[in-house]
Amino acid sequence: MNVHFIAIGGAAMHNLAIALHNKGYQVTGSDDVIFDPSKTRLQAKGLLPETFGWYPEKITANIDAVVLGMHAKADNPELLKAQKLGLKIYSYPEFLYEQSKNKTRVVIGGSHGKTTITSMILHVMHYHDRDVDFMVGAQLEGFDVMVKLTEENDFIVLEGDEYLSSPIDRRPKFHLYKPNIALLSGIAWDHINVFPTYENYVEQFKIFVDSIVLGGSINYNEEDAEVKRVVEASANPIRKIAYQTPEYTVEDGETLLETPEGPMPIEVFGKHNLNNLAGAKWICQHMGIDEDDFYEAIATFKGASKRLEKIAESSTSVAYKDFAHSPSKVAATTKAVKEQYANRTLVACLELHTYSSLNAEFLKEYKGALDTADVAVVFYSPHAVEIKKLDAVSEQQIADAFKRDDLIIYTNPDDFKNYLFYQNFDNKSLLLMSSGNYGGLDFDAVTKLID
Structure with missing residues (x-):
């Protein structure tokens, strides 16, 4: 399959490009500027454009799919050429859905905590040698990529960002994934340049909950009043499972998590991170990890990059x-x-x-x-x-x-x-x-x- 990326240098875009390259796809791309670490990573895979800029001549009829990044504009010359040729144009989340429509999609949403929760889940899976596909917004210890796509894995874990999908698709990314298993960690007004009112912002999370497929489930942080209201008011006939911050203590700069086996020291700290941990535990259990195995793995989780x-x-x-x-x-x-x-x-x-x-x-x-x-x-x-x-x-x-x-x-x-x-x-x-x-x-x- 031939895939061309318009704005290949973005944090998410270059990781998807590398994931498809690793999967055996023919990948090309363009961008007007690319900085590290994207530049070095693309170069290592032979995917860095020879020159920066937009080149409509790169867009030909033998391209199977064009992936359009948010950095591009609606009048991008390559996009206009693709539209003229009638090529299939995907936003980043649309293409991820296309790659995972036959998998069990686990989507982690929320104004805050989603990167950490996604990272915790992937850490636990990696610790127990459970291979899953994924997309996460931070570099994780023990992982050399932020996006992984295979033909054989049953599960894909997706960080569900509420920001817009592409310059020509103004839907939030997490509206496009159609989760089988979802989590909602918190709602606090953000992205005011796109969602000018609080009510408009909250509406995006209502749509997310309603997008969960029939027979699916959502775990939600019941300590967040807005999350609790949005989830419990949804008429979507799905399983709704609340979670809350577990008991913990802090002694001499060390956080001890209360477990059935007694207090257990952990690397992460803060009430919000313990709350994230509770959500991650539920999702891991949905994915076949029992409670004891979760605790064993999470004790070694040091946090996602740039998060505390x-x-x-x-x-x-x-x-x-x-x-x-x-x-x-x-x-x-x-x-x-x-x-x-x-x-x-x-x-x-x-x-x-x-x-x-x-x-x-x-x-x-x-x-x-x-x-x-x-x-x-x-x-x-x-x-x-x-x-x-x-x-x-x-x-x-x-x-x-x-x-x-x-x-x-x-x-x-x-x-x-x-x-x-x-x-x-x-x-x-x-x-x-x-x-x-x-x-x-x-x-x-x-x-x-x-x-």
Whole structure:
């Protein structure tokens, strides 16, 4: 099968391209720019375009399928040529469904926790040598790919993203997978540039629950009031199974999970991650892993990349970085680190980087998000606001939104770095939360602050 990728360099797209190459497909692709790690990974497989740019002449009648990435525009020259030739054009999620329509599809949805839950499930399966197909949004320890597709595996585990499918398909990705087994972890308004109202955002999760196939099931976090309401109100005749955070304790910086065999030390921590673990346990049981085997495997799970990732530790201090950027994630992550290291001063730094976080109207959602931190710092770049063509955001608007009198605010990357590098981190925990890099922060240099 010949498959051409328009915008092959994207995080998801290049992983799918490699998965199809590994499956024996003939894969080609184009993009106007490709950065590492995508560039190096594509090059290693012989899939990196010889030159960057869009070349309609690449699109010929012998192409069986075109996969269109979100980075491309609706007037992309290669897309227009494919449409003119009448080729089959798929969005990324559409093509994943096409590859898995004869498998048992396990889809993990939610505004937060979906990458971690998907990663936990795959870790447990890998630990017990259970081979499954998958798509996950983070690099996992023990896995060399983020997408795996085979002909023979019965199960496929999919991280169910609610963002749009492609420039010409405005449906959320997770509406297209038609799960047999689903999970919903939480609902907290996000992607304001696409879903301008909270009600509009919640509606996408109602559609997701209704898309579960007849005879299917959903596990849902009943501690999230919106999740509970959405799932229990659905008329879809599926099995609905609630889960909640299991009992746990924290002793001397170590989290102990209560199990039928007694307290068990685990690597991950924080109430939100224990809640994620409870959801993952249910899904693994649906996939044939019994409770004892789940606990044995999950004890060695260290977390997904960029999710509460420990970057440095000494006898008196510790530093973490985390992908958290939405208000609910920021609040949960900050609380988790403070709980884990209750006797240390927590310095929590948040970069406002996404469309939602830099939107003046959405900012009020951050009220109280950093309250658990002893020292709270917010960094944002006015230049990033300009690039995203958003209305200017003032320092006063930031201060008013977080409702914290001692909030420290930086708009200049050098000023933020100077603040950080002149800190004494003895008996402190440092938490760096962002989907960006604080205007070019050297994280390797940060690790040297902790000694």
